[in-house]
Amino acid sequence: MSAVLSTPWSASLGLATPIVSAPMGGVAGGRFASAVSRAGALGMIGMGSAGSAAKLAAQLAEFERDRARHGRVGEPCGVGLVHWGIERDPALLDVAIGAGPSLISVSFAERFEWVDRVHAAGSLAATQVATAAEALTAADAGVDVIVARGSDGGGHGDPRIGTLALLDAVLDVIDARAPVLAAGGIGSGRSLAAVLAAGAAGAWIGTALSASTETLTPPAAIEVLLAATGDDTVTTCALDAALGLPWPERFPERVIRNDLVDTWQGRVEELRTATAASDGTDLVALRAAIFAANRDGDHALVPVDAGQGVGLLRESRPVAEVLDEFTRAAAALLGRPPGA
Ligand SMILES: Cc1cc2nc3c(=O)[nH]c(=O)nc-3n(C[C@H](O)[C@H](O)[C@H](O)COP(=O)(O)O)c2cc1C
Numbered sequence: 001m002s003a004v005l006s007t008p009w010s011a012s013l014g015l016a017t018p019i020v021s022a023p024m025g026g027v028a029g030g031r032f033a034s035a036v037s038r039a040g041a042l043g044m045i046g047m048g049s050a051g052s053a054a055k056l057a058a059q060l061a062e063f064e065r066d067r068a069r070h071g072r073v074g075e076p077c078g079v080g081l082v083h084w085g086i087e088r089d090p091a092l093l094d095v096a097i098g099a100g101p102s103l104i105s106v107s108f109a110e111r112f113e114w115v116d117r118v119h120a121a122g123s124l125a126a127t128q129v130a131t132a133a134e135a136l137t138a139a140d141a142g143v144d145v146i147v148a149r150g151s152d153g154g155g156h157g158d159p160r161i162g163t164l165a166l167l168d169a170v171l172d173v174i175d176a177r178a179p180v181l182a183a184g185g186i187g188s189g190r191s192l193a194a195v196l197a198a199g200a201a202g203a204w205i206g207t208a209l210s211a212s213t214e215t216l217t218p219p220a221a222i223e224v225l226l227a228a229t230g231d232d233t234v235t236t237c238a239l240d241a242a243l244g245l246p247w248p249e250r251f252p253e254r255v256i257r258n259d260l261v262d263t264w265q266g267r268v269e270e271l272r273t274a275t276a277a278s279d280g281t282d283l284v285a286l287r288a289a290i291f292a293a294n295r296d297g298d299h300a301l302v303p304v305d306a307g308q309g310v311g312l313l314r315e316s317r318p319v320a321e322v323l324d325e326f327t328r329a330a331a332a333l334l335g336r337p338p339g340a
Pocket of ligand 1: 082128156
């Protein structure tokens with residue numbers, strides 16, 4: 001891929017395209033991150049609520065194996081963690097730092113004690129923010145790369161402001177102090193071009209890559225993703241409540257709605273606290289069924305994470321094809337012909 005879309009930030013990292021694959025827990029493993037990096041973007045390994053230091057070490061080993069298989073060394077890569085995850089299991093951050101990736105992201109951070117450690121290891125620090133005020137706090141704490149993550153985005157996040165308005169506000173307050181990446185609902189070369197034209201240093205893309213052939217996404221979840229339209233998504237805490245996951249309530253997840261979400265959306269507190277719900281549902285049995293569905297990939301009960309751009313995701317393809325298509329389409333819209 002020729003570097004037709006380079007921004008100063010992506011060029012400084014030697015990327016051929018200003019795209020970072022979002023660290024998606026259960027989706028973005030080592031093989032996926034390696035394929036993204038090989039294709040000229042920055043590939044991230046993601047550890048979400050089911051992450052552990054052992055799982056991260058295994059995916060980092062998979063990343064190295066994939067790299068070796070393709071005779072590659074040294075392309076930029078990253079690891080993405082969530083803040084409450086490293087508080088629960090500090091070894092996650094130790095393992096990430098020990099691997100020496102180009103970028104370490106700790107999302108949904110309210111404290112920034114991790115930034116100095118990331119810098120001491122020679123990595124860049126990134127975090128996702130939901131408001132301009134959070135972007136300023138992160139920049140003041142020394143975070144190198146600010147990810148403006150709009151409410152359109154898939155998976156967990158603080159859904160306050162849509163991507164374009166948030167990007168605009170964050171660029172305004174950051175005023176070139178740090179590169180700002182745009183995240184949320186970027187589902188084609190059109191939306192990639194839009195955020196680059198607005199001044200983003202790059203795009204942080206999750207859903208559009210989540211059905212790619214190199215992901216850890218199970219086939220049944222890929223089917224759900226390919227069948228969904230953008231208006232099928234909602235933000236919810238229902239699954240976190242049912243599984244007893246310690247996600248703070250201000251970070252619901254955007255998912256493709258299913259029976260569980262439709263039934264419990266207005267009664268999430270009951271799922272958290274009670275053993276018998278107001279309608280008589282046996283919550284102990286329901287939770288057991290959800291744990292089993294999580295294990296078996298039954299998406300009537302376990303919703304699939306996706307952002308509002310999911311309607312444009314129509315095929316499961318290798319990441320290199322998706323990235324090439326996005327890059328070419330954005331370059332054409334921005335008037336940068338191949339070879340420019
Ligand atoms: C399947 C999936 C899993 C995700 N897991 C994580 C995660 O583990 N850590 C994290 O920081 N963000 C996670 N996210 C959020 C992404 O980092 C990013 O904010 C989002 O994907 C951007 O919106 P988009 O999906 O519309 O591209 C996840 C997103 C998806 C779609």
